[in-house]
Amino acid sequence: MILNNILAFMADPVNIGKEVVDSIETEVKSSTSMLPSLSFDEIIQKLISGAIDIGMRILVAIIVFYIGKLIINKIHSIVRAILVKHSIEKSLATFVLSVVKITLLFVLIVSVIGILGIETSSFIAIFASAGVAIGMALSGTLQNFAGGVLILFIKPYKVGDYIEFGNYQGTVKEIQIFNTVLNTPDNKSIIIPNGGLSTGTINNYSKEEYRRISWDISISYGDDVDIARKVALDILNNDSRIVKKYREDDKEMRKLKEQEEHPNEKETTDEKSIIPVKKKSFMRRIFSRKAKIKENVEKWEKEHRKQSLPQPVKVDCSPTVSLTSLADSSIVITIKAWTRSEFYWPVLYDINEKIYKEYPLNGLSFPFPQMDVHVTKAE
Numbered sequence: 311m312i313l314n315n316i317l318a319f320m321a322d323p324v325n326i327g328k329e330v331v332d333s334i335e336t337e338v339k340s341s342t343s344m345l346p347s348l349s350f351d352e353i354i355q356k357l358i359s360g361a362i363d364i365g366m367r368i369l370v371a372i373i374v375f376y377i378g379k380l381i382i383n384k385i386h387s388i389v390r391a392i393l394v395k396h397s398i399e400k401s402l403a404t405f406v407l408s409v410v411k412i413t414l415l416f417v418l419i420v421s422v423i424g425i426l427g428i429e430t431s432s433f434i435a436i437f438a439s440a441g442v443a444i445g446m447a448l449s450g451t452l453q454n455f456a457g458g459v460l461i462l463f464i465k466p467y468k469v470g471d472y473i474e475f476g477n478y479q480g481t482v483k484e485i486q487i488f489n490t491v492l493n494t495p496d497n498k499s500i501i502i503p504n505g506g507l508s509t510g511t512i513n514n515y516s517k518e519e520y521r522r523i524s525w526d527i528s529i530s531y532g533d534d535v536d537i538a539r540k541v542a543l544d545i546l547n548n549d550s551r552i553v554k555k556y557r558e559d560d561k562e563m564r565k566l567k568e569q570e571e572h573p574n575e576k577e578t579t580d581e582k583s584i585i586p587v588k589k590k591s592f593m594r595r596i597f598s599r600k601a602k603i604k605e606n607v608e609k610w611e612k613e614h615r616k617q618s619l620p621q622p623v624k625v626d627c628s629p630t631v632s633l634t635s636l637a638d639s640s641i642v643i644t645i646k647a648w649t650r651s652e653f654y655w656p657v658l659y660d661i662n663e664k665i666y667k668e669y670p671l672n673g674l675s676f677p678f679p680q681m682d683v684h685v686t687k688a689e
Contacts, residue, residue, distance in 0.1 A: 374425060375418065379418070471516035478494075520557050529669070531640070
């Protein structure tokens, strides 16, 4: 069509040019006829009112923005205080604070844009679409992130614990948002995604304060079991790391022993004695008094419930020696004893060595696998 117009203009430029000019004049007249007939003063008045309206919108948007910033900072401080009070992991606390601040800032910016008169539905749709796309692209990573959040909140293990997960064992060196780093006894670093750790089975060897050790010892047929029992019990009772009767008594004994070894150590000075205490206002004194009364009531209720509940029964954790099986070539006795978790491996190895040395000195032997063969003469 454009080519046809060009060819027509080249054939008859005068008439075609006149037609174009007439069409432009017609369009201008029609557009001007649609505008209302306004005087100069009315136009100036409308411009001034429009400028005032825009200025008021901008002023309100600025005020809302700064007030919103103050509120966001206050919420940020409150959330940070709550996380510090509950001893939340530093990495998780930093992430939570960042998410809270970014979310509130996004809501504030959308609100300010709405006050300025700009349509906000398109912004929200764009961010929602971007969130869906990112979530689908990072599904595996987000699973590890969710697992890290659960681990840091629930705390099935902490830094320094010795754990076992599948075929991996080691000391927890670091808990990150996406991964957990284990340090093996031979000093290898193993990085495990938190997604599997949060849903899998974890054996935490450091969770309990005390653990039980078992030894299976084989002695020859004909050896005295009573002597084997006596020698094993003497070895265990002479080891200070072994629990003699009750775990609670062992814990108390170790605490007293530690106090006797360090009698000159004093408790650290309380921070409240260093920081000058400001005089509380009247309202704060009232609220603090109410909080003190509430604390005393809760303490009384706790003591009352404790007295009404049955006292826990102590479990006997004395070392035991039992004859567990009569094998083909030996008698198997099982030795069991309790010790603190940090003493588990040293006690296991030391008692193994002592039994190996003491049993032969008391007439006990460790038999080799053997078989009796009877040969008969053929007739």
